[in-house]
Amino acid sequence: MVSLQEQFLKAGLVDKKKVKLANQDKSKQKKDERKSGTQSVDEVRLAALETQRKNAERARELNAQRDAAANQKAIVAQIAQMVQKNRQSKGNHAEVPYNFTFNNKIERIYVTPAVQGHLVAGRLVIVCLAGAVELVPRIIADKIAERDPAIVVRVKQASTQVEEDDPYAAFQIPDDLMW
Structure with missing residues (x-):
């Protein structure tokens, strides 16, 4: 050497x-160092160590960002696969409009009366993925919501509790009310 x-x-x-x-x-x-008992500070060495530390920290940050991006991409792929495998048909002769809100907008899909009943009962859930509206079973929708709750449309179930001072308590809302 x-x-x-x-x-x-x-x-x-x-x-x-x-x-x-x-x-x-x-x-x-x-x-001189041995006589005085002090060690001289090697600025070049300290600067090199500081640069090395900063480079290592930057590399860790970049790796963390890369890992987060890869993880997000994997989650999107998992969601797409779950929707693809478990999507349900809207029906052959879908003629009943079903309205729902997604991203503060009212959207509409056409389904059969049987599918509408499943949606109202909560057995089927609407999932909006990449501009497409799909129907999946509630169990699958729960798994998708764990990964990304923003794409799952939750239909609020009507509460059966009546407040004491509700002036409209005597008026019943029909189950088949379409909006």
Whole structure:
């Protein structure tokens, strides 16, 4: 193994006088350190360590971002696969409009009366994925909601409790009311 000084000498970047002076300065500095009992601070070494620490920290941050992006991509793929495998038909002759809200907008799909009954009962749930509206069983929708709750449309079930001071308590809302 050839030292850096020898490599510089061979390359002609330094001459023997400069190498000798550098060695003398180094040994003089070590001698002074032993006499005083203090160690000199090597700024170059400290700067190199600080740069190395910053580079390692930046590499960790980039790896964390890359891992998060890969994880998000995997979640999207899982959701797409679950929807693809478990989507239910809206019916062959879908003629009944079913309205729902998604992203603060009222959307409409056409389903059969049987599918509408399943939607109202909560057995089927609407999932909006990449602009497409699909129907999936509630169990699958719960699994999808664990990964991304924003794409699952939850139909609010009507509460059967009546408040005491409700002025409209005597008026019943029909089950087949379409809006």
